[in-house]
Amino acid sequence: MPKTPRQNLTLNDVAKGCGVSRATVSLVVRGSPLVHADTRAKVEAEIRRIGYIYNRAAANLRAQSTSSVGLVVNDLSNPFFAEFAAGVDEALAEVGYVTLLGSTGESVERQQAVLASLAEHTPAGIILSPAEGSKGAAVARVVGEYLPVLVFNRELDGDWDYFVMDNRHGAQLATEHLIALGHRRIAFYGGHRASSSCRERREGYLQALGDADIAVEPRWSIETAPTRLEAARQVGALFVRDPAPTAAVCYNDAVALGLQLGLVARGRHPGADFAVVGFDDIPEAALSMPPLTTIATAPRLRGRQAATRILERARDRSIATEHRAIPVQLIVRESSCPPPDSNGTPA
Amino acid sequence: MPKTPRQNLTLNDVAKGCGVSRATVSLVVRGSPLVHADTRAKVEAEIRRIGYIYNRAAANLRAQSTSSVGLVVNDLSNPFFAEFAAGVDEALAEVGYVTLLGSTGESVERQQAVLASLAEHTPAGIILSPAEGSKGAAVARVVGEYLPVLVFNRELDGDWDYFVMDNRHGAQLATEHLIALGHRRIAFYGGHRASSSCRERREGYLQALGDADIAVEPRWSIETAPTRLEAARQVGALFVRDPAPTAAVCYNDAVALGLQLGLVARGRHPGADFAVVGFDDIPEAALSMPPLTTIATAPRLRGRQAATRILERARDRSIATEHRAIPVQLIVRESSCPPPDSNGTPA
DNA sequence: AGCGTCATTTGGATCGATCCAAATTTGCGA
DNA sequence: TCGCAAATTTGGATCGATCCAAATGACGCT
Numbered sequence: 113m114p115k116t117p118r119q120n121l122t123l124n125d126v127a128k129g130c131g132v133s134r135a136t137v138s139l140v141v142r143g144s145p146l147v148h149a150d151t152r153a154k155v156e157a158e159i160r161r162i163g164y165i166y167n168r169a170a171a172n173l174r175a176q177s178t179s180s181v182g183l184v185v186n187d188l189s190n191p192f193f194a195e196f197a198a199g200v201d202e203a204l205a206e207v208g209y210v211t212l213l214g215s216t217g218e219s220v221e222r223q224q225a226v227l228a229s230l231a232e233h234t235p236a237g238i239i240l241s242p243a244e245g246s247k248g249a250a251v252a253r254v255v256g257e258y259l260p261v262l263v264f265n266r267e268l269d270g271d272w273d274y275f276v277m278d279n280r281h282g283a284q285l286a287t288e289h290l291i292a293l294g295h296r297r298i299a300f301y302g303g304h305r306a307s308s309s310c311r312e313r314r315e316g317y318l319q320a321l322g323d324a325d326i327a328v329e330p331r332w333s334i335e336t337a338p339t340r341l342e343a344a345r346q347v348g349a350l351f352v353r354d355p356a357p358t359a360a361v362c363y364n365d366a367v368a369l370g371l372q373l374g375l376v377a378r379g380r381h382p383g384a385d386f387a388v389v390g391f392d393d394i395p396e397a398a399l400s401m402p403p404l405t406t407i408a409t410a411p412r413l414r415g416r417q418a419a420t421r422i423l424e425r426a427r428d429r430s431i432a433t434e435h436r437a438i439p440v441q442l443i444v445r446e447s448s449c450p451p452p453d454s455n456g457t458p459a
Numbered sequence: 460m461p462k463t464p465r466q467n468l469t470l471n472d473v474a475k476g477c478g479v480s481r482a483t484v485s486l487v488v489r490g491s492p493l494v495h496a497d498t499r500a501k502v503e504a505e506i507r508r509i510g511y512i513y514n515r516a517a518a519n520l521r522a523q524s525t526s527s528v529g530l531v532v533n534d535l536s537n538p539f540f541a542e543f544a545a546g547v548d549e550a551l552a553e554v555g556y557v558t559l560l561g562s563t564g565e566s567v568e569r570q571q572a573v574l575a576s577l578a579e580h581t582p583a584g585i586i587l588s589p590a591e592g593s594k595g596a597a598v599a600r601v602v603g604e605y606l607p608v609l610v611f612n613r614e615l616d617g618d619w620d621y622f623v624m625d626n627r628h629g630a631q632l633a634t635e636h637l638i639a640l641g642h643r644r645i646a647f648y649g650g651h652r653a654s655s656s657c658r659e660r661r662e663g664y665l666q667a668l669g670d671a672d673i674a675v676e677p678r679w680s681i682e683t684a685p686t687r688l689e690a691a692r693q694v695g696a697l698f699v700r701d702p703a704p705t706a707a708v709c710y711n712d713a714v715a716l717g718l719q720l721g722l723v724a725r726g727r728h729p730g731a732d733f734a735v736v737g738f739d740d741i742p743e744a745a746l747s748m749p750p751l752t753t754i755a756t757a758p759r760l761r762g763r764q765a766a767t768r769i770l771e772r773a774r775d776r777s778i779a780t781e782h783r784a785i786p787v788q789l790i791v792r793e794s795s796c797p798p799p800d801s802n803g804t805p806a
Numbered sequence: 807a808g809c810g811t812c813a814t815t816t817g818g819a820t821c822g823a824t825c826c827a828a829a830t831t832t833g834c835g836a
Numbered sequence: 837t838c839g840c841a842a843a844t845t846t847g848g849a850t851c852g853a854t855c856c857a858a859a860t861g862a863c864g865c866t
Contacts, residue, residue, distance in 0.1 A: 120523070122852055133816050138854065148814065165603045168579040169516040170852035174821045176467070177854095180580070183560075187545060189742075189759070194541040198534060201560050205569075210576060213530075213558040215548050222552075229557060232515040233527070256512045340746050369746075376748060395536065396743065399687050401720060412536075469822055480846045485824065495844065517822035521851045524824095 121164045130158040141166055172234065181422055182230035182238035184214040184223065191394045192411050193241065196264070199415020200239060207423065209236070216243045220250075228254045236426035239418050241265040244307070248272070260425035262418055267308050273425060274435040275418055279309050282407040282440035283316030286361045286389040289405070289442055291324050293450045295359040295387060299332035299350055301371055302343050303363025310338075310363050313391060317361050332357050336367060343370025347378060358451040359387035365394045368404055372447065388447040403445035414438055468511045477505040488513055519581065528769055529577035529585035531561040531570065538741050539758050540588065543611070546762020547586060554770065556583070563590045567597075575601045583773035586765050588612040591654075595619070607772035609765055614655050620772060621782040622765055626656050629754040629787035630663030633708045633736040636752070636789055638671050640797045642706040642734060646679035646697055648718055649690050650710025657685075657710050660738060664708050679704050683714060690717025694725060705798040706734035712741045715751055719794065735794040750792035761785055 123137045132151060139147050140155040147155075158164075168179055183200050185193040201211045212235055214226035223243045230238060237260035242251070248270030255261055262273040283300075290298050300317045303310035314333065321328055334349045336342045343366065350357055362368035368390030372382040382388045383402035390397055393408035425431050470484045479498060486494050487502040494502075505511075515526055530547050532540040548558045559582055561573035570590045577585060584607035589598070595617030602608055609620040630647075637645050647664045650657035661680065668675055681696045683689045690713065697704055709715035715737030719729040729735050730749035737744055737753035744751040772778050 120852085123854095124852080134852095135816055135854080135856095136814085139815090142854090146814065151814080163600075163603055166579045167520075167581060167852055169581055170520050170821090171854070172821095173514075173517050173520060173823085174852080174854040176821070180559075188535065188541045188548070189538065189545050191536065191538060191541070194535045194538070197560070198536050198562060201535070201562050202564075205561065205573060205576070208576065210580060211560040212527075213544070213548050213560045214552065215545060217549075226552060229552070229555065232513045233557060234514060234516055253510075256510055344746070373746060373748065399716075401723070401748070467822085470824095471822080481822095482824080482826095482846055483844085486845090489824090493844065498844080514822055517851090518824070519851095520853085521822080521824040523851070 121162055122167070123164075125162060126155065126158050126164050129162060130154050178234055178236040178426070179208060180210045180212050180233060180235045181419065181426075182212045182214060182227075182233070182235040182240075184216060184226055184230065184238060184240045186216055186218050186241060186243060188213075188215060191396075192392050195395075195411035196241075196415040196418075199412035199417075200419045201415075202412070203416040203419035204423075209419075209423070218243045220245050220247075224250060224254055227251060231255045231259060235259070237261065237422035239264055239422055240268075242268045258429065260422055260429070262422045262425075264414075264418055265309070271433050273421060273433045275414065275421075275438055276435070277309070277409050278437040278440050279312035280316035280319065281437075282391060282409070282442075283313035283361055284320045285316075285440065285442045286391065286405075286407055287317045287320035288324075289444065289448060290359045290361065290387055290389060291320065291326070293359075293387065293448060295451045296326055297329070297332070297355060297357040297359070297451075298326075299334060299357040299360040301334050301350070301360040301362045302336045302346075302367030303338050305335055307338070313361075313363060329357075336363075336370075338363055338367060340366045340370035340373070343367040344374040344377070345370075347371060347374030351378075359448070360389070362388060362390050365390035365392045365397045365404060365406055368406065368447070369396065369400050372400060372402075372404070383447045383449050385449075385452050387449050387451070390447075393443055397443075398445065400447070402447045405445045405448035406443050408441045408443045409438055410441075468509055469514070470511075472509060473502065473505050473511050476509060477501050525581055525583040525773065526555060527557045527559050527580060527582045528766065528773075529559045529561060529574075529580070529582040529587075531563060531573055531577065531585060531587045533563055533565050533588060533590060535560075535562060539739060542758035543588075543762040543765075546759035546764075547766045548762075549759070550763040550766035551770075556766075556770070565590045567592050567594075571597060571601055574598060578602045578606060582606070584608065584769035586611055586769055587615075589615045605776065607769055607776070609769050609772075611761075611765055612656075618780050620768060620780045622761065622768075622785055623782070624656070624756050625784040625787050626659035627663035627666065628784070629738060629756075629789075630660035630708055631667045632663075632787065632789045633738065633752075633754055634664045634667035635671075636791065636795060637706045637708065637734055637736060638667065638673070640706075640734065640795060642798045643673055644676070644679070644702060644704040644706070644798075645673075646681060646704040646707040648681050648697070648707040648709045649683045649693075649714030650685050652682055654685070660708075660710060676704075683710075683717075685710055685714055687713045687717035687720070690714040691721040691724070692717075694718060694721030698725075706795070707736070709735060709737050712737035712739045712744045712751060712753055715753065715794070716743065716747050719747060719749075719751070730794045730796050732796075732799050734796050734798070737794075740790055744790075745792065747794075749794045752792045752795035753790050755788045755790045756785055757788075 123134045126137045127134045216223040220243050239262045241264045248268045264275045336346045375382045390404045390406035393406045397404040397406045470481045473484045474481045563570040567590050586609045588611045595615045611622045683693045722729045737751045740753045740755035744753045
């Protein structure tokens, strides 16, 4: 860590400059009601005059306080995480906290390094979306025993605060919506079987089919990388055998958008002769052709809630950990149409 | 700022626990070659045993060093900024720094608050994409005189390090590409005249037309909000009078994608009877129908470069500020076709 | 004038680390 | 075995703020 030979103005410089003591200036910068209005004005003028900048690190050290929260995500370029991060930062900024950012790129080793690095900055807590394959014990070792951690988006073994989307319920809503439109041949499209969120969503899909007494066709559960490109490439798998599905519940919006592209490339018309439902409601979902029916989770709001929760736990370390299912909501747009009639023409 | 009654293990606790002095433990944690291997092993074992966590804030205070960099953007939900932020964080993490995140939501007041808050954490420097309407003097006041600031993406008056895309050149490349394909009636589509990036891109467009001795038709410069939706709505403006343009250089990818949608809605075929070029190469550009020819700026790489540069300036405060034009690259995909022949049928 | 009360201000110790000059130990050659 | 240089370890002062108990000042009242 290189030296930072910055011009260091301290409380002492301010104090000397206007003939009061260090302690008084400290009271002024903290907005204490103890100081006389005249004194306050004099000190504030001096602060502006010399361009003093408060050193919060020093203050936090002495006062055993904190003004930051760590946020660790896989990859900011995922719009879901970006929105979430924006929400976290927004809520923290409102109460004078700063977000310490860390990204893992899905690497457990990098995650350990990032967590260790963040913990050294004495954050009030850490909000973590664990990289695939993380072990709770390893996380606990590196963040220490007393730092509140909120786990988000993925499961992690151990006793953590835990915010997770209600994946089951969301996929169930999506599937029920398609069933209500008249579909009986519904695929579950995209995602990796290994991912817990994918498993949960598929469970919700199966549940809805079961509730409607629709037989499950295993060939219609199609695994892909959770990206648009891969999803577009695999579209053929839906149509290898007749009868083909007339609708698909997708692992997420990226996959759903890819599926739409792939359908168009095959001369199909999503929203007219094939129904598509996504999951996440990323900003692009409303703008695709056709606009995507999807499950909204309001990631920005979830970020705000996560920030609020971690500060709560930081204030009162005795609060028990809690598992919170994030509510989800079906957003109906134009990609979900009724099934074509038996001749294959759109309804 | 609430108290943080965390279990505070210090160097002293480690020292007592294994019978050496504070100073020796400090040398160990910093990896100094001065300590004997046996001592180091003993100390490291004790550190693990009691779960000691290094307090970097205290270290930075004493050593007058720093291990963070502030990053202030308008909004992380813009994928361009998200990619940029990911690049910054990546590069910083590699050298043991932490990213302090701040977002302004395009509000100058919030920006002042965020900058002030970040500056109090003694970062090595700040990377700033200024909110529209920022004044350099205001920024200077709040970050202090000696903190390196790198301005990114937008101009800001004053003497700053400055990274900006080579907007002129990019738009020029795009326009030349269309000219080379045989187009003579080329529009400049979308963006706000007030935005400096839009002005620069339009200048590049005009330059290329001039170089090719093509007369400029002012009616073919069409202003829109820089969003997909607005761009799609304004498509009609291109075709109010004959002869209509056969191609468009767009302000950015969002606008270009909107234009494509709008063209399709009017029964046209972008990439077949009308050529479209975008700007930014956002991830969706490769996946639209048809895939978009555009100007790539590699935001993640730019983020890495910005991080590198700010650390350089932090190490050596005497380095002069520099204005760096970010190189751009034409990515040819399928949306840029030759012009239809005189009968209006695709070439 | 003397005194108690309340408002305001203050210096010394401290947070957890590093710096530094000096102390101590070790190793080696004579 | 002793001496000296090199290797290793150490305690006290310090970074820039806050805490705290105690000092000072202002004011009203008898």
